[in-house]
Amino acid sequence: MRTSSSVDKPLLKFFLLVFVLSVPFWLLDIIIQFPKEISINLPVSSLQAFNPLIAALILTYRRNKSPGIEELLKRAFDYKRIKKKRWYIPITFLMPAMMFLAYWIMILAGLPLPEPYIPLMLVLTFFPVFFVSAVGEEVGWLGYAIDPMQDRWGALKASTVLGSVWALWHLWPYIQTGNGPAWVMWQSLGSIPLRILIVWLYNNTGESIFAGILFHAMINVSEFSFPNYGSHYDPFISCIIFALVAAIVVFLWGPRTLARYRFA
Numbered sequence: 001m002r003t004s005s006s007v008d009k010p011l012l013k014f015f016l017l018v019f020v021l022s023v024p025f026w027l028l029d030i031i032i033q034f035p036k037e038i039s040i041n042l043p044v045s046s047l048q049a050f051n052p053l054i055a056a057l058i059l060t061y062r063r064n065k066s067p068g069i070e071e072l073l074k075r076a077f078d079y080k081r082i083k084k085k086r087w088y089i090p091i092t093f094l095m096p097a098m099m100f101l102a103y104w105i106m107i108l109a110g111l112p113l114p115e116p117y118i119p120l121m122l123v124l125t126f127f128p129v130f131f132v133s134a135v136g137e138e139v140g141w142l143g144y145a146i147d148p149m150q151d152r153w154g155a156l157k158a159s160t161v162l163g164s165v166w167a168l169w170h171l172w173p174y175i176q177t178g179n180g181p182a183w184v185m186w187q188s189l190g191s192i193p194l195r196i197l198i199v200w201l202y203n204n205t206g207e208s209i210f211a212g213i214l215f216h217a218m219i220n221v222s223e224f225s226f227p228n229y230g231s232h233y234d235p236f237i238s239c240i241i242f243a244l245v246a247a248i249v250v251f252l253w254g255p256r257t258l259a260r261y262r263f264a
Contacts, residue, residue, distance in 0.1 A: 008148070009059070009145075011149065017058065017059070018140065018169065021051040021054060022048040022051050025044060025047055025048040028044045029172070032044045043173050044176075046133075049134075050136035053135065053136045053137070053139045053140050056143055059144070072143050075139065075143050075209045076135050076210065076213065078210050081208040081210070082210070087205050090201065092215075092218060094218075094245070095221075095222045096218065098222075099225075102237045103226065105237055113227060117227060118225050118227070123221060123225055126225065127217060127221055130217045131213065131214070131217040135213055137216060138213045139209060139213075141198075142199075143209050147207070150199075155257050155259070156196065156256070159258070162199075163192035163195030166192075167189070170188065174187050182236070183235055186238075187239075193242035196246040200246075201215050203257060203258050204258070
């Protein structure tokens with residue numbers, strides 16, 4: 001059972017602080033443009049990834065001082081909470097599998113695709129970068145916000161609300177990638193089922209933030225490894241796949257907790 005201090009966390013202050021801290025990065029996007037020669041299409045505002053962590057640390061310090069911050073930071077590596085190691089399979093491989101399915105569907109649809117170029121060194125380079133940025137996000141989203149949200153609304157509604165906030169927060173960086181309105185819309189909508197999957201993994205691994213961080217890192221690694229460097233990534237097809245997988249998860253594990261497998 002969670003403590004009353006967890007339930008009483010000022011969530012509105014947290015979300016507002018995350019957005020306020022992100023404004024300088026959005027402004028930097030207007031001033032600084034990466035050279036076109038850079039293959040990976042990441043705007044300067046991608047550096048906002050650490051703002052959920054910063055906001056959580058600020059608010060946690062105001063309530064619980066240094067011991068609260070120490071406890072929150074330790075949870076970034078709470079892998080010991082994952083008692084059933086089989087959960088590492090969806091944590092690690094579910095996102096690459098969904099991206100492979102999206103690629104296969106695009107081939108069947110006859111869409112123009114380049115020969116896939118996914119060198120091992122590329123993945124090994126991507127992973128630590130995206131893991132660190134996932135720490136910056138999930139210590140805030142999972143470590144600070146999701147528990148009181150679930151206590152108030154249940155897992156599915158909390159995931160949907162948090163996923164919507166997550167999508168809105170990413171809206172400016174998505175626009176800055178230079179993609180059209182349809183791309184931005186489907187990429188944003190895809191954030192909601194992905195957040196449901198993150199919370200599903202979190203709730204089934206003893207509320208392990210590390211599980212959420214690892215899956216979040218695999219989301220980014222998989223999308224930017226999609227041929228080539230994410231250049232032909234189609235958020236419409238991916239969003240449909242994410243939504244279908246999330247719907248299966250909700251059906252099998254239940255909307256209230258996302259952790260009560262109906263055929264157990």
